[in-house]
Amino acid sequence: MRRVVAIANGKGGVGKTTLTAGLAGQVAAAGRRVLVVDTDPQGNMGRDLGYGLQDGSSLALAITHGLPVAVSRGVRDRLDVVPGGPALWDVAAAFTSRGARGASLPGLRPALDRVRPEGTDEDYDLVLIDTPPGEPILQELVFVSSDYLIIPTRSDEASLDGLVVVAQRFAAARAVNPDLTLLGAALFGVRAGSTRLIKRVQSALNETLGGAAPVFATSIRYLESAAVDMRSRGLLPHELEQVHRGDKSLRIDRLRQGVRVDTRDSLLSRDSSASRLARDYAELAQEVLAAIKQQEDQARVEVAV
Amino acid sequence: MSATARPNLGGLFNGSTPPERSSSIVDPLGPRLITSSPVVDRCDDGNPPESEVAHSVEPEHAPEASNPAAGSRGSAATGQRTTVPKRGTPTPTGRLTALEWIDPVKAVEHSFALLQAVLDANREFAVGWANTISSLPRRVGMRR
Numbered sequence: 001m002r003r004v005v006a007i008a009n010g011k012g013g014v015g016k017t018t019l020t021a022g023l024a025g026q027v028a029a030a031g032r033r034v035l036v037v038d039t040d041p042q043g044n045m046g047r048d049l050g051y052g053l054q055d056g057s058s059l060a061l062a063i064t065h066g067l068p069v070a071v072s073r074g075v076r077d078r079l080d081v082v083p084g085g086p087a088l089w090d091v092a093a094a095f096t097s098r099g100a101r102g103a104s105l106p107g108l109r110p111a112l113d114r115v116r117p118e119g120t121d122e123d124y125d126l127v128l129i130d131t132p133p134g135e136p137i138l139q140e141l142v143f144v145s146s147d148y149l150i151i152p153t154r155s156d157e158a159s160l161d162g163l164v165v166v167a168q169r170f171a172a173a174r175a176v177n178p179d180l181t182l183l184g185a186a187l188f189g190v191r192a193g194s195t196r197l198i199k200r201v202q203s204a205l206n207e208t209l210g211g212a213a214p215v216f217a218t219s220i221r222y223l224e225s226a227a228v229d230m231r232s233r234g235l236l237p238h239e240l241e242q243v244h245r246g247d248k249s250l251r252i253d254r255l256r257q258g259v260r261v262d263t264r265d266s267l268l269s270r271d272s273s274a275s276r277l278a279r280d281y282a283e284l285a286q287e288v289l290a291a292i293k294q295q296e297d298q299a300r301v302e303v304a305v
Numbered sequence: 306m307s308a309t310a311r312p313n314l315g316g317l318f319n320g321s322t323p324p325e326r327s328s329s330i331v332d333p334l335g336p337r338l339i340t341s342s343p344v345v346d347r348c349d350d351g352n353p354p355e356s357e358v359a360h361s362v363e364p365e366h367a368p369e370a371s372n373p374a375a376g377s378r379g380s381a382a383t384g385q386r387t388t389v390p391k392r393g394t395p396t397p398t399g400r401l402t403a404l405e406w407i408d409p410v411k412a413v414e415h416s417f418a419l420l421q422a423v424l425d426a427n428r429e430f431a432v433g434w435a436n437t438i439s440s441l442p443r444r445v446g447m448r449r
Contacts, residue, residue, distance in 0.1 A: 210313040
């Protein structure tokens with residue numbers, strides 16, 4: 001059974017795309033089938049997953065005209081992607097234009113429902129949708145097509161403003177999709193070791209969410225050098241950790257062979273930092289999957305009652 | 306984040322508070338979006354849900370003042386009295402907490418990072434020496 005999870009915040013730069021890619025990679029590496037949908041016209045998912053920039057026209061036409069959507073298969077093992085790109089800017093214009101004429105548009109969910117994994121009869125276990133921050137129509141399109149929402153946020157006040165924006169859009173979308181559920185909020189990009197700050201921000205987030213959903217206990221640490229390494233090479237956190245291991249072995253081998261190591265192409269991050277970052281994503285992925293299971297168990301109990 | 310009053314968004318997320326404006330993708334005259342789930346007929350009593358009633362009477366774009374976050378932050382500007390302490394106001398408790406706080410995790414992480422760096426340097430040094438020794442001519446290498 002597929003679970004469709006939107007990753008959204010009304011503010012940009014809070015880690016939506018990086019978090020989406022990292023979670024997708026972890027869940028796929030754990031043996032689940034994952035589909036990532038990039039609804040952001042910036043199309044930065046291509047950098048995070050290393051498949052390059054695309055124009056997003058296939059997804060845009062699927063939303064506005066109901067055409068079959070193109071899928072980038074096998075971006076990783078068990079991980080497929082529906083790429084985004086600048087053509088998605090046209091979706092908002094199409095909604096405005098057709099809405100004025102009273103015409104309807106197919107939307108996102110029918111297009112995604114037709115996408116199935118190749119080589120198996122089973123469906124995706126998880127569909128993760130990355131959203132653009134400043135485009136309400138695209139974001140609400142995602143909300144009406146999703147089962148759950150995860151809100152990544154940073155520790156600053158501006159991110160709180162983003163929460164207010166996303167809460168309004170969430171509530172508006174529930175008029176169309178009453179099953180949409182807030183799964184939780186994830187703190188992203190906090191300095192490693194800032195235990196006191198993390199506790200304070202998590203407390204403030206809990207207060208803001210008013211008990212509607214938990215703040216995930218795992219926060220994703222801020223590591224500039226690791227972020228640069230990952231995006232420049234199209235690596236996910238757990239892959240960067242593996243590259244570090246290989247890089248160290250390679251350096252020792254080169255020393256043994258008497259070959260001078262060229263540091264210009266070497267990784268900027270430290271191997272210990274990459275390991276800790278990979279562990280953050282692994283723990284957060286476990287929390288997210290546990291939260292989904294809890295919601296499903298709760299829904300079963302309600303149906304039984 | 307500082308200890309300012311927070312907007313409580315729980316109602317918007319659990320459905321007990323209607324949004325300030327209707328969805329951008331649902332037209333008042335009819336749905337712009339073809340959805341598999343029906344837009345209406347969700348209430349057992351046959352009435353439209355509260356949120357949709359609110360949509361039909363509220364403006365498309367609500368004024369900024371109705372934003373709970375904006376309201377709480379703007380209270381000082383409008384001269385209203387509030388019990389929320391100003392940001393950055395020093396309090397005895399705050400000073401005490403700041404003095405007492407020591408982050409052991411950071412110190413331990415630094416210690417381990419230093420230890421790891423020393424071990425890495427030592428290993429590279431040893432590998433370099435091994436490489437140098439093994440590259441010497443056999444006679445020199447065997448001499449005691």
